[in-house]
């Protein structure tokens with residue numbers, strides 16, 4: 001559940017999460033309010049990656065918002081997460097609002113070194129390394145060098161079952 005004050009303020013849905021445009025994180029009820037991270041009712045996982053990538057997009061939009069201009073950047077729902085599968089192995093998932101988790105390599109096409117949607121020892125080591133990355137880079141505000149928008153590079157798109165293909169660029173969104 002979200003916070004009671006969100007519902008009491010008329011900002012939230014039935015669970016107390018702030019109802020927002022899923023591309024700009026802007027409140028549907030109050031256009032001067034943005035909700036980032038778990039507080040937002042985005043149609044994706046409550047995950048640190050979602051908070052991270054959506055905040056990247058929000059920051060890109062903020063100067064335009066403050067100047068009263070349309071918001072040019074759109075969050076695509078980019079999410080990734082490790083899934084520990086035991087025996088020293090893990091899977092890695094990378095997906096967005098439109099594209100389901102696909103097999104492939106991450107972050108480099110063919111080279112990886114992480115494998116998508118498949119168990120590997122390296123994925124498990126990647127998960128363990130992320131602890132260091134989190135506390136020494138992300139928490140200190142240092143860049144992760146991963147684009148906010150999900151990329152299809154290195155992914156096997158023959159497994160796509162539905163929905164429009166993702167792009168490496170952001171999509172302009174309508175303004176309020």
Ligand SMILES: Cc1cc2nc3c(=O)[nH]c(=O)nc-3n(C[C@H](O)[C@H](O)[C@H](O)COP(=O)(O)OP(=O)(O)OC[C@H]3O[C@@H](n4cnc5c(N)ncnc54)[C@H](O)[C@@H]3O)c2cc1C
Pocket residue numbers: 036037038039046047048049050051080081
């Ligand atoms: C057990 C567990 C495991 C998880 N594992 C993963 C994982 O492996 N990978 C992943 O990507 N995500 C994981 N998540 C999810 C991830 O932690 C959250 O998605 C992420 O922390 C959301 O960030 P946030 O800044 O929106 O919220 P939070 O990190 O919850 O930050 C909100 C902050 O606001 C503060 N706060 C609350 N109310 C008030 C108030 N009234 N006034 C002032 N401050 C207030 C809170 O104390 C808190 O510090 C996990 C979550 C849990 C609980």
